[in-house]
Amino acid sequence: MHTILPFLLAMIAVIVLLNMWATKLQIAYPILLVIAGLLISFIPGLPAVKIDPDLIFFIFLPPLLFDASWSVSFKEMKKWWRIIGSFAFLVVFFTALSVAIVTNHFIPGFTIALGFLLGGIVSPPDAVSTGAITKFVKIPKATSAILEGESLLNDASSLIIFRFALIVIGTGQFIWHEAAVSFLWMIVGGAGIGLLLGWLFVQAHKRLPTDAPSDIALTLIEPYFMYWIAEQLHSSGVLAVVSGGLFMSARRLIFLSSTSRIRAFSVWESFIFILNGIVFLIIGLELPEIVDGLRSQDIPLTTAIKYGVLVTGVLIAARIISSYAAMLATFIFRRNTARNLTSGRSWLLMPLLLGWTGMRGVVSLAAALAIPITLDDGTAFPHRNLILFITFVVILLTLVVQGLTLPYFIKNIPFFNGILNEETEAADRLKMKQGLKLHVYQVLKNKYDNELNGHAGMEKFLQQWEERAKATDDNWMNEKTKVIFIELLESQRQYLTELNKDPKINEEIIRQQLYQIDLEEERLRII
Structure with missing residues (x-):
């Protein structure tokens, strides 16, 4: 403890300093954090950073999702629900399927189930990375609303794919009717549990003699309760947190005083900033251990890098193709909605902008680290280190390549500037x-x-x-x-x-x- 605590405090200090540097350079701070974590990992004598795979979801995901659900505009989500739904479910599934087919074909010993597992891990774009990057450039309001709404729901859909893939890998079988019932319960049950608990928490805030400190303390533990209870009932903890968070966010003026709202904003902003910073640092800190695992399995580092680049290319291509398919479907079935979203030739460019905002980050890392080390029978989980390494390469490449070029495209390419013609x-x-x-x-x-x-x-x-x-x-x-x-x-x-x-x-x-x-x-x- 005396060794870990100074290291954790130093990590927070590094996060703060790198964020200030990133702001000065006008680039997204996750990019610097990942690279810094990688460089720090080579310093001799540092304690190894290891997180129990069973706890990685529970520690990081509930507060991150809860905060995102309070920040998103539910009105805008309803306005663009068709496109958001397409990106959150259809695009995620198409991306996971594309990764499964390609990896099964090109990576020796990689089954379709393992491909879907990897696809579920790397398919959801990271809202934190996108938000940090677009902070320095202006994007259309419709695009921002779609990205925010998608970020809430695609985590749930990708983690459902991840969970079913784990079951298939562990048991070696996939029973369709049982999977369909389980899938339905995860969605309906998760949303229902979140709404019920959100209502109960709202009543607790309203009826109990709470003050600002107690209100803030309750909001810090509420997402963990939502996630844990839903998971105990074998439903989707992610959907529970999202639905409960959206329910409570819409009623914040009713059950929270102005003092609680003001102070909670500052507390949650700092809390989420530290959580995100720690996760992105961990991405870099974990790499040396992952590379050692590859060597122990006689997988050349250059080969693993090629696989990572291949999967990254598949992800970018699948998202851009899916963006055009989703926009075309919306344009055909709801022409008025499509015209509201884009006008003239810009409808050809909006999907490209949406497709290029697919940076990966926190959720992908959390899912990869949550892969069990061994199966139920005690044997090592197949290709775990390779999956972790590919995930790292995907996160690094999408953050650096897409993250550094996206602001340039928006600022300097006339076509993208033409998209920004909406009301100021x-x-x-x-x-x-x-x-x-x-x-x-x-x-x-x-x-x-x-x-x-x-x-x-x-x-x-x-x-x-x-x-x-x-x-x-x-x-x-x-x-x-x-x-x-x-x-x-x-x-x-x-x-x-x-x-x-x-x-x-x-x-x-x-x-x-x-x-x-x-x-x-x-x-x-x-x-």
């Missing part, structure tokens, strides 16, 4: 603020007309309410006016909630304004 956020923001000011003015005149008369502070607020914090009168705020102000803030939340039902309004702008309202309420409470 400035127009949405202006519309929201104008409507919000009119709403506040009407509420003040209709409900508090008597209180406004003769009160200098309130009259000033009515005339110039956006600059009320600059008031110099020390008596401008008392308990009565504070109550009115807080009621006005709650009224603004209700207005923004209704405004968010407009499909043309960007939900991210609404969320930013709601966060500012929370900050304003906290400022009022301490006056």
Whole structure:
């Protein structure tokens, strides 16, 4: 413990420093973390980083998925659900099938079951990597919504493939009707368990006398409960966390106070940043041990690298082909939806952009490390080290090649720039603020007309309410006016909630304004 703890603290320090460096260089921090982990692993005397395969999913996946479900726009997911569903399920299955066929043909001793196992591992793109890369470039709102929605669901579909492949490898048989029933239960049961637990957690927050620290503590353990209970019932823990997280996210204004929401945002942002950083460092730190495993099985390193490059090429090609197929199907069956998504020749370019955003990362590593070392009969799991090495090569190549070139394509290629012709956020923001000011003015005149008369502070607020914090009168705020102000803030939340039902309004702008309202309420409470 005295050896591991300083090493873990040093890892966090390295993560922070590399993130600052990546921000300065304007590249995605996962790229630097993977390379740094690889370089650090060659330092002599460092303790070996080993994680129990049975715990890797449980440690990292629940909070990462829970946070993603709170960040995604459910409104945008409903808007683009056909394309998101295609990418999350059909594209993942097509990708896994392509990997299974190619590896079975080119890798000696690699069965179709092992190919599907590898395909399930490497098929889901990593939302963290994509988000870190697109932070420095602007992508279309529709593309961003599709990628965020896909990232929530493709993890579940790929891990279902992974689980069934493990069963086939362990038992040597695949019974279709049992697999169909199990698949249905994993999807329906996982979503149902997540919704039920999400409702119970919402009620607990509402009915118990919680404060901000206890609310945040509960949100930290809730995804683990969702995942664990679903897995104990042989359902999908991933879907349970996603469905429960989406349910709770839509009701955050109901069961969390403004204090809890503000503080939870900072806590979760730091927590998820550290978790992601540790995982990407582990990707690099694990490589030397994986290479030693390949040598023990007499697999040349150059041969393993060729296999990794081959699988990476299959993944990129399969995703681009699938992107065009999904867009074509949407264009044929829902022409209006397709026109909303793209216009003119850009519908030919959007699938290419979606196809090139297939960086792999956290989920792929977690799945690969979760492969058991031995089968139930005690024999070594076939080709485990090779699968781990191929996964590492896929993660590294997609992060470096696609991750470094994607910003260049978006910024410098005219075709990609042509995609970014949708309505700017400035127009949405202006519309929201104008409507919000009119709403506040009407509420003040209709409900508090008597209180406004003769009160200098309130009259000033009515005339110039956006600059009320600059008031110099020390008596401008008392308990009565504070109550009115807080009621006005709650009224603004209700207005923004209704405004968010407009499909043309960007939900991210609404969320930013709601966060500012929370900050304003906290400022009022301490006056």
